[in-house]
Amino acid sequence: MAERPYIVGNWKMNGTRAMLSEARAIDRAAQRYMKVEVAVAPPYTLIHAVHKEAEQIGVGAQDCHAGPEGAHTGDINAPMVADAGAKFVILGHSERRQDHAETNECINAKIESAIDAGLRVILCCGETLETRDAGKAEEFVLGQLKAALPKFEDPAERLTVAYEPIWAIGTGRTATADDIAAMHGAIRQLLVDTYGEEASAMVRILYGGSVKPENAREILATPEVGGALVGGASLSAESFLGIVVGASESDES
Numbered sequence: 001m002a003e004r005p006y007i008v009g010n011w012k013m014n015g016t017r018a019m020l021s022e023a024r025a026i027d028r029a030a031q032r033y034m035k036v037e038v039a040v041a042p043p044y045t046l047i048h049a050v051h052k053e054a055e056q057i058g059v060g061a062q063d064c065h066a067g068p069e070g071a072h073t074g075d076i077n078a079p080m081v082a083d084a085g086a087k088f089v090i091l092g093h094s095e096r097r098q099d100h101a102e103t104n105e106c107i108n109a110k111i112e113s114a115i116d117a118g119l120r121v122i123l124c125c126g127e128t129l130e131t132r133d134a135g136k137a138e139e140f141v142l143g144q145l146k147a148a149l150p151k152f153e154d155p156a157e158r159l160t161v162a163y164e165p166i167w168a169i170g171t172g173r174t175a176t177a178d179d180i181a182a183m184h185g186a187i188r189q190l191l192v193d194t195y196g197e198e199a200s201a202m203v204r205i206l207y208g209g210s211v212k213p214e215n216a217r218e219i220l221a222t223p224e225v226g227g228a229l230v231g232g233a234s235l236s237a238e239s240f241l242g243i244v245v246g247a248s249e250s251d252e253s
């Protein structure tokens with residue numbers, strides 16, 4: 001990998017204050033792997049507490065509302081997560097698209113509001129198995145990105161893309177190295193076309209979907225894979241740190 005690998009734990013709807021000990025363990029151990037950028041996105045309820053624990057790791061949110069503060073019961077906007085200590089936000093995750101009917105346009109609005117609030121953004125994309133089997137995976141993923149990518153001239157410093165094939169999330173299945181390389185290559189080309197060669201070179205493309213300590217090294221050594229977005233395996237410090245170690249080793253290879 002050319003750039004510093006970025007390993008991000010997405011805790012999804014998991015974690016009470018009992019999880020703070022895992023965050024602390026991740027943070028302390030991450031100090032030994034400075035060549036890897038490590039971050040976690042706990043649920044909203046833990047952002048501030050994890051932020052207080054974290055000396056080394058980045059802390060982010062899993063979503064935010066696109067609008068200014070106001071009458072939206074139960075919602076949390078970008079300035080609010082930034083105030084809680086988040087430095088980034090994951091947007092467009094397939095579980096949000098599915099559970100909350102989020103469209104590419106709504107995700108685009110969220111990205112712009114997050115960038116306005118000074119947050120970095122991890123924009124997720126990925127196809128269903130049906131779409132892949134129909135031979136339309138690339139067209140679908142690039143369509144998601146074209147519609148959601150921010151229109152600012154140079155958001156590259158603030159942007160990370162995560163490719164997460166839906167059929168690989170939480171299933172134990174991972175895409176083959178060839179499939180990952182092909183999709184990441186297509187995403188890279190879209191970024192170059194959108195932001196130019198220099199700015200897009202700063203955008204890392206993460207892979208997500210059943211990344212574990214056992215497969216991390218191989219996945220992270222795949223061309224154009226700049227890191228991993230990790231769900232299940234990020235819930236214990238031991239397995240998450242196994243992936244961080246894999247990233248530090250694949251960086252040396």
Ligand SMILES: O=C(CO)COP(=O)(O)O
Nearest residue numbers: 010169170209210231232
């Ligand atoms: O959705 C994911 C991360 O955002 C991936 O989840 P798993 O690692 O549990 O497959």
